[in-house]
Amino acid sequence: MTANQITGLTDPPSNPTVSVKPVVLPAPYRGEDLPVRVSAPVTGTNLPIVLFAHGFGSHLDGYAPLVDHWASHGFVVIQATHLDSRRFGISADDPRKPHLWRYRVQDMGQILDELDRLEASVPGLAGRVDRSRIVAAGHSFGGQTAGVLVGLRVTDPTTGTAHDMSDRRVMASIQLATAGKGGDELTPFALEMAPWLHGQDFSHITAPGLVVAGDHDELPLSTRGPSWTTDPYTLSPGGKSLLTVYGGQHSLGGIAGYEAAETTDEHPGRVALVRQVTLAYLRHITGIDHTHWETAQAALAGHSHTLGRMESK
Numbered sequence: 271m272t273a274n275q276i277t278g279l280t281d282p283p284s285n286p287t288v289s290v291k292p293v294v295l296p297a298p299y300r301g302e303d304l305p306v307r308v309s310a311p312v313t314g315t316n317l318p319i320v321l322f323a324h325g326f327g328s329h330l331d332g333y334a335p336l337v338d339h340w341a342s343h344g345f346v347v348i349q350a351t352h353l354d355s356r357r358f359g360i361s362a363d364d365p366r367k368p369h370l371w372r373y374r375v376q377d378m379g380q381i382l383d384e385l386d387r388l389e390a391s392v393p394g395l396a397g398r399v400d401r402s403r404i405v406a407a408g409h410s411f412g413g414q415t416a417g418v419l420v421g422l423r424v425t426d427p428t429t430g431t432a433h434d435m436s437d438r439r440v441m442a443s444i445q446l447a448t449a450g451k452g453g454d455e456l457t458p459f460a461l462e463m464a465p466w467l468h469g470q471d472f473s474h475i476t477a478p479g480l481v482v483a484g485d486h487d488e489l490p491l492s493t494r495g496p497s498w499t500t501d502p503y504t505l506s507p508g509g510k511s512l513l514t515v516y517g518g519q520h521s522l523g524g525i526a527g528y529e530a531a532e533t534t535d536e537h538p539g540r541v542a543l544v545r546q547v548t549l550a551y552l553r554h555i556t557g558i559d560h561t562h563w564e565t566a567q568a569a570l571a572g573h574s575h576t577l578g579r580m581e582s583k
Contacts, residue, residue: 295380301366316400325412422474450497
């Protein structure tokens with residue numbers, strides 16, 4: 271069964287796209303320049319922006335199943351290669367490691383500060399972008415990055431304090447298979463590899479958001495099992511929706527890339543579902559069209575569907 275059959279949706283017509291990479295931005299705060307990729311439809315005006323953060327170790331060339339789909343349906347998608355990427359290969363004793371989560375947020379702010387340069391890098395894009403409609407999205411570690419931009423408070427492992435690092439330019443978020451709360455539920459592995467997970471406070475995320483979680487996502491970071499990745503929905507204030515992907519492991523069927531080695535649950539139907547629901551949400555939250563989102567919510571309510579369910583609060 272395809273995503274179209276399960277949701278009753280038909281995506282709007284797609285458009286040709288163009289991608290430019292790398293656009294290199296200065297980033298002295300992290301000790302490495304910031305390479306960025308910009309993908310956009312070749313036609314259209316007043317195009318909203320999706321600021322996408324990759325998972326740990328990935329890069330600006332990942333997540334084509336989502337990025338290509340969003341761009342072909344009217345969104346400018348901007349991706350960076352964050353410092354934790356395997357392409358940088360920073361050593362285990364690098365003094366920047368405890369700050370990787372913070373550098374990611376700073377990367378996103380740098381991108382938003384440099385939108386003039388990024389727009390100019392894509393032939394014909396300048397003047398066609400609507401900077402008042404920016405959505406932060408991310409997978410895994412990138413989901414935390416997107417969350418911080420809309421109000422997630424992270425306790426810095428080196429200082430023990432949590433500051434508001436949200437960005438008022440971001441109107442909403444999409445968090446895919448991302449981390450839940452810390453505390454005693456974290457494993458020793460999590461405390462060693464990602465100490466910034468120890469204290470996460472979701473109570474300040476007042477912006478609208480979509481959380482996507484796989485009900486088979488058994489991560490080595492928490493003792494709670496797959497329900498841990500639903501915390502960004504359950505522990506944050508209202509105005510959120512949760513898509514639970516049945517059988518979905520951490521790659522949610524393969525959103526990280528076509529034939530990506532890290533995909534353990536390759537399933538075109540799951541990818542199609544995530545792709546379609548996230549597009550419907552993006553079109554809804556940016557005011558382009560509400561019908562597809564309402565149809566998806568109705569079709570995925572309850573527990574009777576093959577690929578997943580949706581709930582909102």
